[in-house]
Amino acid sequence: MKDKNLGDIIIEIKKLGVDYTGSNEPVKAIHDINLTIHRGDFICVLGPSGCGKSTLLKVIAGFLKQTEGTFLMNGKEVVGPDWNRGVVFQSASLYPWMSVRKNIEFGPKMKRLPKKDITEIATHYLEQVNLLKFEDQVIFELSGGMKQRVALARVLANEPEVMLMDEPLGALDALTRIQMQKLIRDIWKKNHNTIFMITHDVDEALSLGTRVLVMSSSPGTIIKELNLDFIENAVDSRTGRVQINEEYLKLKEAILDLIDT
Template sequence: MTKETPLIALNHVSMDYGEGSESALALKDIDLTIEKNEFLCILGPSGCGKSTLLKIIAGYQKPTTGEATFQGKTITAPDWHRGVVFQSPTLYPWLSVKDNVGFGPRVRGIKKAKINQITDQFLDQIGLLKDKDKAVFDLSGGMRQRVALARVLANEPEMILMDEPLGALDALTRLNMQTLIRNLWHKNKNTVMMITHDVEEALSLGTRVIVMSKQPGTIIKSFDLNYTYQALETDNHRVKVDEQYLEIKNDILDLINADLNEV
């Protein structure tokens, strides 16, 4: 991949479900590039195609028209270089915490000693090294989501795709997870694309936020941000809410609400 080649490129991507009178256009003519080490957050109303967009980039679905590329090559199938974290932790209940985290490297044929090293490294990063021998059903919801994140990180992917990973968590756990995700992104130099319905979450984490329209989903506007870098420099890891922050937040809400109210 050259400096001029983005990590992800979507060129005139559209996605149509069904046939004939039963067809529904989920995405319409999406052009999007994602650069290495970006933290991209995607906002938009329910049903606007956010998850469809993620599935196309992950390789779970092929677009009806257009092309999606990863490092300049057409995405044709899922790949461990693009890890996915879902809203509900998709852990294997018959495996321990450490075996869940080490599952990907083991499938890829990594040697046991290296797997143990990788597993301990990422469990330490998420603060669950002492719990590595526990069964996952003995963990809280927030702890299980941390394990799900560590399992993706253990494959050392180029990109992490997150589909509302914090939506089911209580407010305090969600804030703590936001801090953890920001710190892991910064430390491990991954590229992240995160779908969320929470505007403040997007502003506090994203280096860029894009707003999508109602179905069929298109990109209405993109915002370049630096609040996540500000949070990294503070002791409490919180974003300073200033006048510009409030203006951007209101702009995003106005864009979404205006689009929903269009006849």
Template sequence: MGKDEKREVIIDVQNVSLTYETNTKPITALEDINLQIKKGEFLCVLGPSGCGKSTLLKIIAGYIIPTTGSCLMQGEPIKGPDWHRGVVFQSPTLYPWMSVRKNIEYGPRVRSLPQDEIKRIGQHYLEQVGLIEFGDKATFELSGGMKQRVALARALANEPEVILMDEPFGALDALTRVNMQTLIRNIWKDTKSTIFMITHDIDEALSLGTKVVVMSKTPGKILKEFSLDFTYTAMTNKNGRVKVGEEYIKIKEEIVDIISQ
């Protein structure tokens, strides 16, 4: 049995389908999805636009209940949103009337943690995302990349079991995007967290994911899973980037072929 097989299953998606009722006819967004997310994995989901990637994330987050099948977290059915599953969207949903620090502290404050613990958590995650000198700034004063760092820190501040990310770097410029990829990889390594991330970018998925799942066009089905270790090699490179070799190119071309079907 391999090392990955021994890991605890945190999220178990079992035979999940989701059908939306519309004015004309029902639309099936997801069909018979089976997926396990194991502790410590960095799972990236790829697929064409409209294939149900975000729907799957919303089911795992607890925002949507599947039409058929079940979604479990550590053996218990997911019945609604829960701080054990932190969510980061493409557009950072920050509270503009709060400072950067207050945004990050929001979750622990809602959970009524002790005041000194809230301050410790806020300070720690400001440091984690490199915004220590911006703690008292208003969020509207920040660049897009900085806002996304705050959104990430706010999700991390609850110290969730799983971080769910819906194209979190999609709206960023190329350089900021690469910097954010390095940041999230380092945080994942340091915190030993479990991450489920949707992306349209095949290179992003290959350079971050320990597992990459490729979905079909609507209705979304899982066509193939890849187990990867490129993200570990990136950690050993001084520039924090993946070395693009023969294996990388071969897998990338296979994914392009699958998505283009």
């Protein structure tokens, strides 16, 4: 594997932990998370069910406040959600009564950009997700894969510094999932996005991540970090797909062993 040329630091997380409180004793969901996210990273997070992957994503999104530790973005403490961290959810969170284009224009409109800019931004990302000819369709007319492409474009249209992906491909059929993975790879390469994605799929993590983080069982912490270049090789290949070679298979087995431990 090649050494990764790291960009500027966007996010710094140190000794971060989250406790959930209820009627009984507090439950520690994650603890001692130390993570630096650089510009241009594509981070994929794996771990056993209940290890706190979604909790970590919610903290980074600003939906949840950590119980302990620090979380800085561009050197400043994060106090809540904002457009600099856009989230693509597992279920496409779209406005079903709006057209595809109007869903994508929503964020730029909320930022009060000029109408000409809003139109240009929406057109640009409609083209990137191959939905320009469907721009006038309403959401309920679309397939699951098309809805996720709209959700992806809507987050991209806000041009966040970090795009967070909460298992966005988990509900798709196998073929659509592979097609979406290729689309996400191409967009990441073209736009130089910074992406933080959680997934249960080891192959997905290996085929998309420049860095793969493996978390322990609850309370979750990061027990392994891998720097990878399969995504770069896939983008540069004739087919646009990841080559399944001996190195890939060894890494997959090693990750599965860690998750099963």
